[in-house]
Amino acid sequence: MSLPKLCSLQNADNKKYRCNHATKLASDYNPPQCLFELLPYGNETYAIKNVDNGEFYQNHIRSLASSVKGDGQLWTIVPDAEAEGTFTIQNVENGEYMTSHAGQLHKGKPGANEHWVIEAREEAKPDLKASFYGFLKNQSNNEYRCNHASQLKDKPVVPNCLTKFIPYDDGTVAIQNQDNYEFFQSSILTMADRVTSDAQKWRLIEVDSEEGNTFYVKNVQNEEYMTSKASQLHAGKPGKDEVWVIEPFDCAQTSSWMSSNAALIGNKPLSEICLPASHDSGRISAPTTLSMVLKQ
Known part of the structure; x- marks a missing residue:
């Protein structure tokens, strides 16, 4: 079963979310603090990277790692046979499971507290x-x-x-x-x-x-x-x-630019006024100065 690249991790028992603090769970999903990227390492094994701080969950569960250095920062994520739609998240190095207590890992057979809902979240898009x-x-x-x-x-x-x-x-x-x-x-x-x-x-x-x-x-x-x-x-x-x-x-707006940019135009030399082409179109394009426009 393939897992989403970007996701949230919600404990199925207490309904709380993993977030950018290793020892805390969040009551509500709030990106990017609660947004994770699953980086595949083969055979149902992943690194779990928090999108907000760029750090990784690890076997020392009370702290996050700045990079993946070995099995301590890798996790086996598999569907749980006893609770449909949930997963267990087991550290590769110590064999322990993420549980409903953020600052702890569970050793032994996983139970209800170790079931996690992994929900796909939207790809990050530019604003x-x-x-x-x-x-x-x-x-x-x-x-x-x-x-x-x-x-x-x-x-x-x-x-x-x-x-x-x-x-x-x-x-x-x-x-x-x-x-x-x-x-x-x-x-x-x-x-x-x-x-x-x-x-x-x-x-x-x-x-x-x-x-x-x-x-x-x-x-x-x-x-x-x-x-x-x-x-x-x-x-x-x-x-x-x-x-x-x-x-x-400051760059002038191109939509109704005379009225929208009166203060900008009135207080700066022409050579210092930036007028980006297609600024309001959603396309990325080159700016020019207003003096360049007037010379054309």
């Missing part, structure tokens, strides 16, 4: 209405991500350095350059022409800073961080070189 534009500046060297994956620029040039952040409902974002329309990805030396997997998704992790609006930018697939060297990603604990500032940049 284009919530997309926003900005510049991505490394706080350590004050240089900007641009249209060359292996280079940084010292000034935020439009459109070369202008970035579109496209949120997904799993809490991640795609990061698209607005000059070449391509996406930053786990293979950081090259850019992708579309989002096809977690390789092109990033997690923005807020960092406490006097400057504000500062983040670690962590790739979902390889869990490495953008760093001050454009052609590299940083593995391990992030430091000062991995802190990025998102500088918002």
Whole structure:
């Protein structure tokens, strides 16, 4: 029996959900905190990854693991013969079962407390209405991500350095350059022409800073961080070189744009007004400045 890639895990006995806290269950399903990705490892064996924090359930059930290192982070998930529509979730390394108590595993024959309902949930989709534009500046060297994956620029040039952040409902974002329309990805030396997997998704992790609006930018697939060297990603604990500032940049709306953007147009030079083509169409396309439009 095939299992869904994205799912919720609800205990059949107490009707509560596994979530992003190893020692707590949630009374109601709330994505992305209660959303999981099942990564198949063959023979009914899976890694169970929480979509919200990117961490994995493991045999040390009171904590989550940052990566899959062995059988401790793998689980055998099979239908329960005694309770139709439910499953047992057994750790491969210690042979113990997930139970109705979040911070415990059950040793021995599974009973009613060890039955789980696995419900398919919708694939994460981008919310284009919530997309926003900005510049991505490394706080350590004050240089900007641009249209060359292996280079940084010292000034935020439009459109070369202008970035579109496209949120997904799993809490991640795609990061698209607005000059070449391509996406930053786990293979950081090259850019992708579309989002096809977690390789092109990033997690923005807020960092406490006097400057504000500062983040670690962590790739979902390889869990490495953008760093001050454009052609590299940083593995391990992030430091000062991995802190990025998102500088918002206002883009005019193209639908009824004269009335919708009066304040924007009235308070900025033409060269600084961004007018993205097809902004309201749901398509991802290139922005231009209003001065470019007037020259055409």
